[in-house]
Amino acid sequence: MTDFSSSSPIKVAEEPMADVAATITASTSVGGQCEPQVGNQTTIEIERRTSNLADPDHAKLGGNDVANGASTTEGADPANTTQAIGSIEVGVDTEKKSKKKRKPAKKKIGKNVTGFEEFYADAPITPEEARKEKKELYDTSRGFPDRIEECLQRYRANRRMDVERTMMFNKYLWLGGIDSSQRQFTGFAEDREALAKADAVEIRQMTATDFVGGSGSRFYDLRGSENWFVDFTGIVKGFLSRTIPSIYLYDEAANQLAAGTIKNFLNYVLMHDVCPEYEDDIQAARAICDIAPLELRMTHDLLNELPGNFNAIANSLFTDRLVDKLDITENFDKLLMFRFAVLLSPLSGDVKKKFLSFKDPSTNKVVNTKEETYQVIEKIKLSRAKVKENQQELEKAGHSGKWNPTGVIKVKPSIIEFGYDNLPRADEVDLSNALPEDYLVEEELLVKFEKGMKIKAVVCELDFGIRFIKEIKDVRVSFDLFLPQMLMENWKDPVPNDRPPPSVSNPNVEENAMDDDE
Template identity: 40%
Template sequence: MESLTPRSTTPTEDPPRAAAPGEPTESSPALDNTKVHVNDGTAIPAEEKKKNKNKKRKPAAKKRGTGFEEYYCDPPMTPAEYMEERQVLYPPHRPFIERIVECIQRFRARRRLDSYRNDLFSKYLMLGGIDATARQFQGTDKITDDVLADADKSAVREMTAEDVIQRGVGGNTNPRFFNPNDAEHWSVDFTGVAAGFLDSSEHIPSLMGRNEADIRKAAEVVSSFLRYVDMHDVCPEYADDIKRARKVCDFAVEETPILNKLSQLLPGHFNTSLRVLFVKDDADNEVFCVQDDQVPDVKQAKVSHATTMSIVVPEQVQNTSASAVISTSTVIGTKEQTYEVRAITLPTETQRAMYKAVNRHLSGQGSIPEIQPCGTINTRPIIIRDGWDNSATATIPLEEDVDTQFILEEDILKLLRIGMKLRLRVCTLSTGLKFIQHVRQVLPTFYVFLPQELMLDFKAPVENDRPAKSIHDIGSDGDDECAED
């Protein structure tokens, strides 16, 4: 029987084994995935090295939403958050001022407002009487660590907030903004503030003009805030007012391109033709609307006048010729007035057919362009407030408070909306016909002027004990200017 001897424990290198057909040899380092030798002589398993590489890679940063995406909605609230809002933050018994300030601060925390949107939102709040001006020494870096350690998120947000309603305590009051101790001159009006901020004549257009993208972004900021107020039930007593304010935001986006187009088309070819025929001195440097079309010559103006008058208002030219009307008519009055659109009447199918027949006849002549079908609008004189002293006391005489009709082309009538305001220079002919000489301004349906607009740049006077300079002070402080009597 063969004796058994113990195997030596000394590590020895196994003899090389012949590789099977198609099997890589052990001497090939590129195919050896069991060990990898580094410069220091240590061996690191390849699998472990692969894991270390994966650990070093940092995941790509997730792109956070701003809260203003088209289909963005707030995440659902937990039961605890819901009860906190109903019982602590926005209960009905809590004063409205405290609720709305809490809501504004939380809205800013929930939305990623870039510098542009942040500036728009601050101006919107300031127009509503809320102090949103930047304050010095009010940031987390100015608060000590022990205070931050004992304060929760709500307390820190309140300490660093820039949106406040002044209480007027200790003389800390600013006449530019709302003061609860002087509330008889203020009222809660979400619709009015949204309209005053977004209308295409006062606040936003004075900052950025009638740029449709900018108006859309401003309306987006206001609408998002109003939706937040409505969703969290901050002030249910003003729920209907908030819904109307959100509609104003929609109107602003819808009407801005319409106003831009109307400013190019008004007063239309027919009214321009009457201006050519009846207004001799037409020097005016304050025209707001500039037409795309060229001013017609006298021949074109006569054809446009005769065609439209005989089709739209035939009662004014019956039993007489168009040339006789032109020769006998004169301008008997000119007036600057603002009108509100009350009714719009498009041309009928019969009238369109008559215009088509006239254009077919004129097409043979070649020199006269095609005449567009015309309809009418009924307007009413109104007074709009604009901050000037004369608008505060202006009234409309009783004899002038009647409907006024104007003739306009169909493409203009399709753009106009009932409720739009038109600041016009109107001429009255001896026949009683009124036509538009110039258009000063086109205002949206939701136009409103807020007195707070006048206070945004107000600076309270400061007492100065220094006496005024006199003729004897010349040269005493290095001033070489000479006084003139």
């Protein structure tokens, strides 16, 4: 069937057919089909005039019986039909339904802002808010515990932390003696009426989790404040050098996340002038946050790459005694590499003269082996010009490729503190008179050392004064620091025990008590 438009009349020529006059009332569906319906939605008037047709029942519309889709108008007189070429006029009146246009949803500005973006800046505050911060909230007449508690609560309310960042920040606060455990009115608060009546400040105070003092002996206590002192730099050092590596081992993304989170908080403290008396200390703590990810990566690399090629050759020659088998070409090449590394290094001239005084290398031996902890106090490397000159001289002598430039790390004995009873503490050992020692390492390893780094290693000393690293045990960053608070992580305050102790007459009293509890 021909599809009719709903906008303008369409005339379709038909062949001569029976004289039929019909008025069809139908409602047009979306698909173009017509259904009989009483009403005036759509009127199709069909007038056909033909003559000399005996059977008027064969009147058709587009090849389909009229009876299938329409009804003949009552009162039509077939005798008055005349022969003509009929036409069909269709007029369609369509009710235009108003369609509501959906407006695109407005994007909420700042919905996904966390406050930890690289170029994020806190929203400006009004003069009244600035006056309140300076004269009331963070006035120096208030004690530091009150100011830093107010700062922490306001800071957390203005930042959107995910689970991992929250965990890191809570660990940082715990090291500083601040309790950030969950409390009442967190999550879905049961007292909805109280929350509905409270203003923004009251809601923040009700939902706050950061409090200074009054949380037990594991945290800062106002009654024992003489045992605590403010040290932003120390807490950051301990957090980034001990706490984060103990959780993540080595994870570069976690190191950057932790350092960035703490620096963001310190920036907030500085911007709001919370404690101006500790500004220098906070600036030093921010500097630790900047260098921490890089140094943690360097210590990880050193732990995997030390003792290095030179020290490995020295160990094989004088500990495994390959120096006694110089008739093997490989062993002789190792001896040449060892001698070139020593003689072309920045070691002192006295050490080199003593080394050259030994004509037979097979007579050299290890005279001392020990496990020691050192702190790097200086590193010495050859200039680029000197390296290039040495390489040219070796090429002329036919020893190209047998020298890898080495530098010197000057170290002195030190201690990596852990707080255990069976290990010495830094304040229990006097190392002020200890003499520095020199160790050779390749330049690609030398650049990864920083002044203040600590290494724990098994070292050997040869009879002509050269020392080498046999095995590396540990490498620590330059800002490594042990904090006594770390020992309080799993501490529980003792409580009175009303159970009797085991005795000769009743040795199983504890087991019986446990059975009773079950």
